[in-house]
Amino acid sequence: MTVNSQVLNYIVSEESFPDKAVIIKEGSIGDWIYVILEGCVKIKKQTFRGMLTIDTLSEGDFVGEMAMLKQSNSIRTASAVADGQVLVGILDTVRLVQEWETQPPRIKKLISNLIQNLDESTKKAADMVVTPKQPWTS
Amino acid sequence: MTKNKKKIPPIVQLNFSKGDLIIKEGDYGMSIYDIISGKVGIFVESGGMEVKVATLGPGRTVGEMAFLTGNTRPRLASARALEDCCLEVWHPDMLLNTYKQMPGILRLIAGQALKLIVRMNKMVVELSLAEGQSNSSQTQELSNQLEHKRKFFRKKVSIECVFRPVSSSKDLKLLGRIRDIGREGLQMDVKTSGLLHYTLAPGDELFISTYLMPDQKVHMTAKIVWLEKEETKDTICLGMAFILIDSGDRQRLGFFLMP
Numbered sequence: 001m002t003v004n005s006q007v008l009n010y011i012v013s014e015e016s017f018p019d020k021a022v023i024i025k026e027g028s029i030g031d032w033i034y035v036i037l038e039g040c041v042k043i044k045k046q047t048f049r050g051m052l053t054i055d056t057l058s059e060g061d062f063v064g065e066m067a068m069l070k071q072s073n074s075i076r077t078a079s080a081v082a083d084g085q086v087l088v089g090i091l092d093t094v095r096l097v098q099e100w101e102t103q104p105p106r107i108k109k110l111i112s113n114l115i116q117n118l119d120e121s122t123k124k125a126a127d128m129v130v131t132p133k134q135p136w137t138s
Numbered sequence: 139m140t141k142n143k144k145k146i147p148p149i150v151q152l153n154f155s156k157g158d159l160i161i162k163e164g165d166y167g168m169s170i171y172d173i174i175s176g177k178v179g180i181f182v183e184s185g186g187m188e189v190k191v192a193t194l195g196p197g198r199t200v201g202e203m204a205f206l207t208g209n210t211r212p213r214l215a216s217a218r219a220l221e222d223c224c225l226e227v228w229h230p231d232m233l234l235n236t237y238k239q240m241p242g243i244l245r246l247i248a249g250q251a252l253k254l255i256v257r258m259n260k261m262v263v264e265l266s267l268a269e270g271q272s273n274s275s276q277t278q279e280l281s282n283q284l285e286h287k288r289k290f291f292r293k294k295v296s297i298e299c300v301f302r303p304v305s306s307s308k309d310l311k312l313l314g315r316i317r318d319i320g321r322e323g324l325q326m327d328v329k330t331s332g333l334l335h336y337t338l339a340p341g342d343e344l345f346i347s348t349y350l351m352p353d354q355k356v357h358m359t360a361k362i363v364w365l366e367k368e369e370t371k372d373t374i375c376l377g378m379a380f381i382l383i384d385s386g387d388r389q390r391l392g393f394f395l396m397p
Binding site: 009054061062091100107110116118122129 | 203244254255
């Protein structure tokens with residue numbers, strides 16, 4: 001997947017990360033939204049068994065888009081870690097949020113719901129991976 | 139028949155009872171539901187089991203995934219009322235223009251969220267089934283206690299149609315107006331002055347064709363169940379039960395009847 005030209009327009013700065021570098025840390029505060037320009041990024045969640053990789057994103061994918069939603073209070077819900085050398089574009093968040101906020105309420109509600117669903121199902125998947133099997137079910 | 143300019147159906151509120159299926163995975167449906175009250179569970183089917191992937195309450199929406207795929211794919215998951223609930227139904231045409239005018243980047247972000255949700259749900263389903271959970275809150279067998287078919291709603295309409303008695307010549311075209319239509323039958327008005335020399339009586343079978351949506355002609359064979367004539371008016375009202383609709387037309391009818 002290549003990066004869409006409409007997205008390139010929003011990039012205000014680029015940043016590169018070496019393998020295993022933390023781009024976003026779960027629980028921290030921040031509202032930058034990134035787009036992956038080169039390489040792969042692992043999405044990880046903290047569990048009592050350590051960091052668990054939930055998904056791997058690649059070129060053209062967004063990272064940190066939850067920050068767009070007011071409900072997120074800018075608290076990062078997952079970590080993003082470089083999987084090999086990574087180049088990301090930092091998006092003009094002010095412009096993006098402004099454009100988002102001016103959308104009609106129904107369409108905003110619909111897309112917020114979708115992003116919230118993603119957050120919830122990510123949480124659910126992480127919980128299920130680490131829940132130890134009960135001895136009587138195995 | 140002249141094509142009407144497409145009107146956007148109004149927003150309606152529907153009540154569902156606990157256990158009712160609101161959306162069925164694999165169906166083609168395009169409505170978006172805004173939860174006003176009650177809880178709705180989202181389920182994904184796999185190997186004869188329904189796995190719950192989410193529980194949504196008031197303020198959340200259901201059915202937006204089909205909208206974001208441009209209604210080109212069947213429903214990706216089922217939605218079932220977990221308690222009595224009230225939902226507001228939005229027709230996708232209501233949102234289509236705003237969606238198209240949205241900055242491309244916002245559409246791309248929504249598209250990515252959709253792609254990742256499908257991945258996450260798949261993971262949740264695989265994990266639930268791998269654990270062989272007897273945990274009934276997570277998975278439930280598709281038993282007969284649950285309704286499998288979504289409810290269809292009888293619709294009040296005003297649609298012109300062409301009909302002729304089954305036994306008449308194929309070229310005959312009589313005019314009627316459908317007033318009400320459901321999965322099992324319809325009600326239509328016929329002007330007596332337009333009946334020529336034909337008479338209608340309960341038990342008669344009619345071929346009916348109409349356009350439920352522009353460019354989509356639907357043919358049905360139906361039997362007159364009852365017939366009412368108002369003394370003062372020139373109109374006969376017919377209550378009819380469908381006896382034959384081919385599968386493609388039945389699908390179009392089903393689609394039309396969805397809230």
